[in-house]
Amino acid sequence: MMRAVLRRMWFAGAALAAFAVGCNPQDYVGDPSLHSFALDENTAPLLMAEDTAFYFIESRFEIPLLRPTDAQIRALYETPAPPFPRSPWVDRDDLPMEVDWTLTNLADTPIDATLTLNGINEFHEYMPSFEADDDEVVIGFSQWERTYALEAFETRGGTIREEELDEVAVDLATVVNGAPNPNLIVYFENQSDHDPRAADYIPDVIPGLVGFRMGLETQAQARLVVEFTVRVRDAGERLVDPADDPMDVWRMPPPEVFVAELLEEGP
Amino acid sequence: MAPEALQERRATGSRGRFEFAACALVAFALVFALVGLPLRARADDADPWPPEEQPDVTRLDVERLPPEAIEVTRDLYAHGFYAEAWLGARGYVGGLGDMSNVGPMAAVGVGYELFPWLWAGAIFECSFHGTDAPAPPSPTIFEQLGLLGTLRFQLDLSARAALWLGGEVGAHLLLNDVLETYGYKDATSLGLMFGGSLGGDWHFVNQHTSIGLLGGARMLPSVKGIDDVATIAIHGALYLRYVF
Numbered sequence: 001m002m003r004a005v006l007r008r009m010w011f012a013g014a015a016l017a018a019f020a021v022g023c024n025p026q027d028y029v030g031d032p033s034l035h036s037f038a039l040d041e042n043t044a045p046l047l048m049a050e051d052t053a054f055y056f057i058e059s060r061f062e063i064p065l066l067r068p069t070d071a072q073i074r075a076l077y078e079t080p081a082p083p084f085p086r087s088p089w090v091d092r093d094d095l096p097m098e099v100d101w102t103l104t105n106l107a108d109t110p111i112d113a114t115l116t117l118n119g120i121n122e123f124h125e126y127m128p129s130f131e132a133d134d135d136e137v138v139i140g141f142s143q144w145e146r147t148y149a150l151e152a153f154e155t156r157g158g159t160i161r162e163e164e165l166d167e168v169a170v171d172l173a174t175v176v177n178g179a180p181n182p183n184l185i186v187y188f189e190n191q192s193d194h195d196p197r198a199a200d201y202i203p204d205v206i207p208g209l210v211g212f213r214m215g216l217e218t219q220a221q222a223r224l225v226v227e228f229t230v231r232v233r234d235a236g237e238r239l240v241d242p243a244d245d246p247m248d249v250w251r252m253p254p255p256e257v258f259v260a261e262l263l264e265e266g267p
Numbered sequence: 268m269a270p271e272a273l274q275e276r277r278a279t280g281s282r283g284r285f286e287f288a289a290c291a292l293v294a295f296a297l298v299f300a301l302v303g304l305p306l307r308a309r310a311d312d313a314d315p316w317p318p319e320e321q322p323d324v325t326r327l328d329v330e331r332l333p334p335e336a337i338e339v340t341r342d343l344y345a346h347g348f349y350a351e352a353w354l355g356a357r358g359y360v361g362g363l364g365d366m367s368n369v370g371p372m373a374a375v376g377v378g379y380e381l382f383p384w385l386w387a388g389a390i391f392e393c394s395f396h397g398t399d400a401p402a403p404p405s406p407t408i409f410e411q412l413g414l415l416g417t418l419r420f421q422l423d424l425s426a427r428a429a430l431w432l433g434g435e436v437g438a439h440l441l442l443n444d445v446l447e448t449y450g451y452k453d454a455t456s457l458g459l460m461f462g463g464s465l466g467g468d469w470h471f472v473n474q475h476t477s478i479g480l481l482g483g484a485r486m487l488p489s490v491k492g493i494d495d496v497a498t499i500a501i502h503g504a505l506y507l508r509y510v511f
Contacts, residue, residue: 026443028404033448100403157402229404229448 355504
């Protein structure tokens with residue numbers, strides 16, 4: 001009888017441990033896993049118009065990917081997925097991720113600031129267009145962006161959820177597949193899955209995001225700090241820890257930059 | 268009627284009246300004796316009423332008497348292998364204490380009572396904690412798993428109450444690398460853990476089962492924040508123990 005009781009307790013303990021471990025499949029990526037970038041009075045404007053300056057900085061983040069074997073690379077090339085030359089190593093659902101961020105105004109004056117995010121997959125990365133003429137600066141939409149009116153020394157925070165970044169991945173695949181107005185596709189209120197203007201351009205195979213560029217836009221000098229963490233669920237077993245397995249990290253070719261063209265018509 | 272007959276009839280009638288009076292007198296005396304004697308006897312009797320029942324020496328009557336209670340001592344309890352379950356809470360001081368909340372804790376343990384005053388065993392435990400730190404990242408939870416060996420010294424206060432003090436040493440594992448985003452380097456690696464617990468045990472009127480309260484603290488020397496302060500985990504729990 002005692003043996004049976006001990007056996008049951010062992011199973012209960014093992015089940016409890018498995019439950020506790022299984023509850024937490026997410027990884028905070030990067031070393032250090034807290035990332036930050038800042039804009040201050042020494043930051044030069046990216047564009048100048050007659051009375052307007054446009055300040056813009058970005059921080060690039062790439063997920064350390066497990067290197068595919070030669071056989072796996074060959075298999076990817078044997079199954080093309082137009083408009084891409086091969087099937088992606090990271091599929092749409094392989095690496096769902098979330099970004100937690102804070103935006104802090106370190107100055108004693110209010111400021112309007114826009115936080116942006118543009119996606120990177122194995123083949124392309126999205127770059128919004130910036131144009132300036134004599135009178136004004138015209139800025140294309142980023143794939144994810146929010147504008148905040150910050151009071152002096154105020155901190156705002158938030159989370160870019162998995163489904164928002166999934167929409168970024170779908171939009172990136174859609175615009176490189178020939179959608180005529182990228183700004184319409186990436187505009188945050190337009191959702192690809194129920195937008196008939198985008199439906200015809202969504203490819204059958206959508207590469208997953210392997211990184212992104214997070215940015216900060218203002219139209220005045222400011223002292224702003226952005227901090228963010230990236231939490232990834234390794235559903236497709238594509239993640240690798242560079243500290244533990246440096247030789248297993250995939251040095252993939254640099255993605256092609258896709259620059260969106262500004263059209264006269266807005267979204 | 269003839270004079271002789273009339274005279275005889277008169278003689279016969281006086282004799283009948285005499286006989287009736289004699290019979291009535293005897294009947295009255297008899298009734299008085301039957302009713303009056305018990306009344307007289309009850310008034311004069313010194314015996315208790317109702318009469319006491321004397322113990323009967325027969326076997327049946329001896330068994331009918333209540334048994335004499337046996338004194339409860341610890342010798343009557345089961346000794347040897349035991350199993351126990353804990354349910355309580357744990358919080359941190361220093362180190363992780365700066366960015367975590369108190370959370371629920373559960374544990375199971377097995378062991379052996381070497382002597383009435385010395386117990387040896389092992390404990391597997393887990394606890395869940397919310398983070399409490401400035402974003403990013405946004406608040407989340409992390410878990411602590413632990414496996415410890417323990418040696419307890421028990422002091423019996425009475426047949427049912429006892430105090431014990433145990434030393435514990437083992438390993439811990441913190442899950443969720445969110446801790447590293449807060450600067451707790453290597454927090455999610457397997458680390459040493461040691462400490463102790465103090466408990467009060469109350470035995471049920473049952474050969475196997477007791478219940479108790481315990482509290483204690485453990486040092487997690489490898490879990491240090493950016494200020495290089497080690498973490499102390501403090502726990503309290505209610506436990507149920509079964510000795511086989």
